[in-house]
Amino acid sequence: MILIGQYDSPFVRRAAIAAVLYDLPFENRPWSTFGDGDRIAQVNPTRRVPALQLDDGGVVIDSANILDWLDGLQRERGAATLIPASGVERREILHLTALATGLSDKIIALFYEKVLHEQTSAIWLERCRAQIAASLEALEAARAVASTTWLRGEALTHADIALGCALQHARESSPDEVDWSRWPALVAHNAACEALPAFRAVYRAFTGPADS
Template sequence: MKLIGSLASPYVRKVRVVLAEKKLDYQFELENVWVSETRINDVNPLGKVPCLIMEDGHSMIDSRVMVEYLDTLTPVCKLLPPNGRDRADIKCWEALADGVTDAAVLVRLERTQRPPEQQSEAWVQRQLHKVHLGLASLAEKLGDSPYCAGNHYSLADVAVGCTVGWLSFRFPEIDWRGDYPNLARLYDKLSERPSFRDTAPQ
């Protein structure tokens, strides 16, 4: 397999963490989708990373699709329950974490990709409101549990860890550590894992 992505993307990091946890071999190819010479559209018509190229040459898009598939390839470090409500609960954690990231990415794009005179502060504040509500919800759901799903490490932790790690990287002004000490404790614990330590955003 070949994973196409960047070192900064939280969505790419999520896939890289899962690949590491599952101990799967892959080739990592860096791609900057923002330069004119990018070839990402050759493999993903949406022009996004990550993109996973399978052994047969077909491409898989969307990090949520990728990690769910990768979890089926080996029994090592199962990150998703086999079915039912428990599985749906983990996927809801992932959806919420990704939603926080989605909103923050829109803020970053508004501030960095649009001329100042075309930027909408109302749009920025709308997205930041989603970020803060999402973080509050993640913290409330986590409570005093050692992991998002209770006592065991799962895809929920991978998703939440990649989200808050990226916020620290791109939005240091958002004091999620101070506001939500339980999320900070979780991320510090996750950061001790080689999968997280080796994929810190750059």
């Protein structure tokens, strides 16, 4: 398998971390959506990452779909997955994952509004910042109330990975946008994730839009 995209993207990174944890071998092609758009378009017409090229020539696009595919491969092997196949626990993990990826969406939107537009939209910036603050509040509450190692117990899930990737990306790409002293549970979660071998193995420092 070939995973296309750079690890400074929280979406590419969470897919890669799951593959590492599942012991599924893959090659990473760190193509930039800016500098390598034409090459990405040959795999994904939307020119977005991540995209996963399969060994049979098929392609899976969007991180949620890629994770669903990887989960399926795990189940075929009779191995444990980072999310149950059904039930309330699956619903809760998906809910927390959506909050984390929503945070990443708004951090990215805020970053590009500031970097790519000479004249920014005050209304759009205010909206993004309000959505970021609300996401952080909900995620801080969820993490603070958890008495276990991870969000939903002692085992890592897709929600923990998505949140860890979102927090690291936010802290590197927009260090001036969030007062992290307000979110101690999230800071602790970020540190716990980054200490894991899989997170250390799948990392690229954020350097700006040319590499996104």
